Amino acid sequence: MELYFSPLACSMATRISLYEAEATATFIEVDTKAKRIVDGGSYLEVNALGLVPALRTDNGELLTENAAILQYVADAFPHAKLAPADGLGRVRLQQWLCFIGTELHTSLFGALLDRSAPAAMKEYIIHKGRERLTYLERHLAQREQLLDAFSVADAYLTTVLNWSQTTALPLTGWPALEAYLQRNLRRPSVARALTEEIALYKRQIERRKVA
Amino acid sequence: MELYFSPLACSMATRISLYEAEATATFIEVDTKAKRIVDGGSYLEVNALGLVPALRTDNGELLTENAAILQYVADAFPHAKLAPADGLGRVRLQQWLCFIGTELHTSLFGALLDRSAPAAMKEYIIHKGRERLTYLERHLAQREQLLDAFSVADAYLTTVLNWSQTTALPLTGWPALEAYLQRNLRRPSVARALTEEIALYKRQIERRKVA
DSSP: OEEEEOTTSTTHHHHHHHHHTTOOOEEEEEETTTTEETTSSBSTTTOTTOOSOEEEOTTSOEEESHHHHHHHHHHHOGGGOOSOSSHHHHHHHHHHHHHIIIIIIIIIIIHHHOTTSOHHHHHHHHHHHHHHHHHHHHHHTTOSSSSSSOOHHHHHHHHHHHGGGGSSOOSTTOHHHHHHHHHHHTSHHHHHHHHHHHHHHHHHHHHHHHO | OEEEEOTTSTTHHHHHHHHHTTOOOEEEEEETTTTEETTSSBSTTTOTTOOSOEEEOTTSOEEESHHHHHHHHHHHOGGGOOSOSSHHHHHHHHHHHHHIIIIIIIIIIIHHHOTTSOHHHHHHHHHHHHHHHHHHHHHHTTOSSSSSSOOHHHHHHHHHHHGGGGSSOOSTTOHHHHHHHHHHHTSHHHHHHHHHHHHHHHHHHHHHHHO
16 A cells, blocks of 8 residues: 655554554655655645545555544554454544544644644634643543554554644643653654654755755 | 434534434433533533533443544444445545544634634634635535435534534535535435524523523
8 A cells, every 4th residue: 555644744643553563555755835746746636635644555545534544554454453343442443533633633733733823823722722631631641542452543642742742732731641652652663653754854844945 | 322412513413313313312412611411410520521422322331522423323223324334435434524523623613613713713714624615515516425325424514514604604605515515404314403403502592691
């Protein structure tokens, strides 16, 4: 399969999941500001929304949206046990994917990371976001991962919480979240993905400076 | 099962889905501003986030998050065919649930409907939201529903697009979306849910005036 990604964007959750599964995949870098594939070509012709991740399956289907792609990867590599196999477990996974996608990624960190978002908006969303982080703090206070074992939802949450390091909302005040993040950053799949994507991110910044 | 809902909120998608399945359920009204169950009791003790929908299964499990609850309902009543049965179809369903949840509900209409959101934020999100609606317009231009037949994703999208009637973003300019909305509003399950929830919404407004 082929993963369209942008360094350190939410697409990193899929890279982490693929590394967890020891799956082979082609990684195609996208400049989401320019809406271009870095090695050439318009990304809008791949995904008209211009967002990453997008995943091309081995059958040629193009999938979009993080929650859908992550569940697809979990199901494609069942040996990696990245999603619960039972019905209720799957519902709980979907619950966390939805919470992370709407309440943390979109409502909170996505807007904090967007330089074009107005300052008044950032104040408003930080106010709302604190409640969400406190809710998550209570859940993770007694747990190692969101569910009974590391899942694609943890790949996603780790990717999103990692953004706290560069936003106006560090995780001080939420010790269980900070501990969860540090614990998962030491996981080999996450450490490898992060090291690689930080290097690619730096190159992207350099390319933009030149352009 | 028991559905915790607030009139005309995104929980209406689950009511529509239950009506599609001709399922019996108990509907428990929540005042999401006061965080109270209308018939008495704190809603925060049910769902610490204070959000609807929440669904109590017949086994006593409490489920939250729209995408998870809608898939649970689709799977609980397979005769209603509210979700594709094949693997790729299910991924496509998750793709639309995720798109509606993040790009339309949370990023766009949720903020437009929130009176406490700053004006600068509303301008910013309408600008971004137009692209998302145009993307959806292209998809629905040649289709009756998001997938091959009415699914829980259509119950959700119909609920969300219905909010356009009371926001600063009417659907004029997106004729396929307007036609889709009007078509689904005539669907018996949707018409029944909407009639009932409009009446409950009016009573909620009256109660708030008295309080």
